[in-house]
Amino acid sequence: MHAFMRTLTSGLPGNELKWLKQGAKESNRSLESLVKRRLAHEPIQYILGTEPFGDLDLLCRAPVLIPRPETHWWTAALAEYLPKTNKRFAEHFAGPTSRTLSLLDLGTGSGCIPILLCHLWPKGSIVATGIDISQHAVSLANENATLCGISRSTFKAALADFLDPAFPNAETINPPYDILTSNPPYITADEYLHLDDDVANFEDPTALIGGSDGLQYYRDIANLISRDGFLSSDAVIALEVGHSQADVVSDMIHSKGFNTDIWRDPWGKKRTVIGHRR
Numbered sequence: 001m002h003a004f005m006r007t008l009t010s011g012l013p014g015n016e017l018k019w020l021k022q023g024a025k026e027s028n029r030s031l032e033s034l035v036k037r038r039l040a041h042e043p044i045q046y047i048l049g050t051e052p053f054g055d056l057d058l059l060c061r062a063p064v065l066i067p068r069p070e071t072h073w074w075t076a077a078l079a080e081y082l083p084k085t086n087k088r089f090a091e092h093f094a095g096p097t098s099r100t101l102s103l104l105d106l107g108t109g110s111g112c113i114p115i116l117l118c119h120l121w122p123k124g125s126i127v128a129t130g131i132d133i134s135q136h137a138v139s140l141a142n143e144n145a146t147l148c149g150i151s152r153s154t155f156k157a158a159l160a161d162f163l164d165p166a167f168p169n170a171e172t173i174n175p176p177y178d179i180l181t182s183n184p185p186y187i188t189a190d191e192y193l194h195l196d197d198d199v200a201n202f203e204d205p206t207a208l209i210g211g212s213d214g215l216q217y218y219r220d221i222a223n224l225i226s227r228d229g230f231l232s233s234d235a236v237i238a239l240e241v242g243h244s245q246a247d248v249v250s251d252m253i254h255s256k257g258f259n260t261d262i263w264r265d266p267w268g269k270k271r272t273v274i275g276h277r278r
């Protein structure tokens with residue numbers, strides 16, 4: 001048996017084996033079955049069922065997108081940046097004010113972005129909504145919100161399709177929003193064909209492909225933000241983009257009456273487009 005396990009685990013990096021052993025110990029699942037799943041390219045986050053996102057530990061379940069380190073990076077940076085953008089936001093984050101701030105996250109997946117923002121602003125009271133086209137994602141995001149126990153704020157995920165011309169029409173979507181965040185699907189249909197098995201065989205293609213040129217969702221977001229009454233007059237927008245998309249997405253947002261800024265991640269890539277109403 002030991003020799004069999006040694007052969008089975010020889011294809012795994014040492015740290016993954018350590019995590020799987022830990023996972024097997026914590027959940028009474030056999031190490032052999034966990035290793036077999038990993039060797040079949042299932043991501044370790046789905047096998048263990050969680051992934052750290054800052055100091056949160058979020059539930060992960062296929063096929064909902066596993067939160068990525070680059071998403072954590074800009075979300076944490078946004079939490080620091082927002083109080084510096086205007087007086088109303090600054091007052092709000094210093095402590096409770098008479099008004100709540102409303103936040104909408106488009107394509108919320110695990111709920112990682114709004115849940116971390118609420119967690120990092122413990123003094124503010126934010127009414128956050130995450131929408132997703134996938135019921136798997138909506139359920140997981142609501143479970144994550146309960147698990148993470150955000151104090152003064154509330155977060156609720158709801159099923160909706162933001163590409164639908166009738167969006168927003170559900171009761172759960174209640175504009176105007178003060179903060180709009182999104183990490184939409186942004187890889188091209190061609191890039192999808194070249195993804196590693198770990199991603200392509202387990203994560204939902206709907207979470208990844210942004211149309212033939214990868215930009216379909218940004219065009220839609222640009223249309224949404226230019227609608228009367230969708231955003232408040234001092235709203236801030238934060239969009240994650242693919243590594244070559246920042247300039248074109250920034251131009252789209254700029255053309256809708258917003259000043260824009262592009263943030264580079266710690267690895268030097270242009271990863272986030274920030275927008276403020278002009």
Ligand SMILES: C[S@@+](CC[C@H](N)C(=O)[O-])C[C@H]1O[C@@H](n2cnc3c(N)ncnc32)[C@H](O)[C@@H]1O
Nearest residue numbers: 067107108109132133134161162163183185207
């Ligand atoms: C790249 S994932 C991001 C998930 C999560 N926000 C994160 O950063 O880990 C994009 C998400 O958008 C959702 N999505 C795709 N098309 C959508 C649509 N038309 N309306 C609403 N959500 C959509 C997917 O189901 C997926 O959860």
